[in-house]
Amino acid sequence: MSQKFLEIQNELLPKVKLENIFKKDEIKLIAGVDLAYWDVNNTTHGTCCIVVIDYHTKEVIEKVYSYGEITIPYIPGFLAFRELPLIIDTVKKLINLPDLYMFDGNGYLHYRHMGIATHASFFLNKPTIGVAKSYLKIQGTDFMMPKNQAGAYTDININSEVYGRTLRTTKNVKPIFVSCGNWIDLHTSTEIVMNCINKESRLPIPVRLADLETHKVRKQLSHL
DNA sequence: GCGACAG
DNA sequence: ATCTTGTCGC
Known part of the structure; x- marks a missing residue:
């Protein structure tokens, strides 16, 4: 199974562009x-x-959800195959199409540069950013802890290539791991994430709200 | 058997 | 991810 997954991700890799295809x-x-x-x-x-x-206003414009049976197991490095079917199904319900998507998970910061944010971009056809709450160690490379100050960061450099960034979004709180998904650069990704931080969470607002929403929906559905 | 391990 | 209460601190 994972052999086929490897082939799919390796075919997508050459199409990744870590440059903005939009204006801010x-x-x-x-x-x-x-x-x-x-x-x-x-x-x-x-x-x-x-x-x-x-x-700009942080106002919630739309919320959609879908649900169903999950058939693919969680395998580190292949998260996209587990979650994409339901994601694609949910995106179809959107009336207000986003200019950019933020994911709970990595993008370019991945064994094959194909974390869920990057992989998903090819189905969404929009710029994407990966935001992970915990670190995925690649080739034995640890991350450097950023200074304890909001906005402080350290780049994750592996084999002379920047895979992503350890970002302290909030003082006195654990950092998060930001990486490009696709069609955006790391500088802009960081800027957008920081502009989505408030005192409620170390996570950017869109991801935080989506997280809260999944818990509500689960409580509702699993009690039926 | 042991340790690793995004969600 | 999920199983789970109280509790320490700003």
Whole structure:
């Protein structure tokens, strides 16, 4: 199974572009994407929630979700294959199409530069950013802890290539791991993430809201 | 058997 | 990811 997955990701890799294909003032709507899981008998079910906000006012513009059985197991390095089917299904329900998507997980910061944010971009056809809460160690490379100051960061350099960035979004709180998804550069990715931080969470608003939403939906669905 | 391991 | 209460601190 994972052999076929490897082939698919290796074919996509050459199409990744870590450059902005947009102008900053064109970014109006940003979506956060997340999933939550629960078990029914011996099968795993999941819900995908997408929350769209106005990048400038942070107002919630739209929320959509879908749910279904999850058939692909979680395998480190192949998260996209597990979560993409439900994500694609959910995106179809959006009325307000986002200018950019933020994911709970990595993008270019991945064994084959094909974390879920990067992989998903080819189905969404929009710029994407990866935001992970924990570190995925690649080739034994640890990350350097940034200074304890909001906005401080350290680049994750592996074999003379920058895979992503350890970003302290909030003082006195663990850093997050930001990486390019596709069609955007790391500098702009960092800037957009920081512009989506408030006192409520170390996570950018779109991802945080999508996370909260998946918990609500799960509580509702798993109690039926 | 042991340790690694985004979500 | 998920299983789970209280509790320390700003």
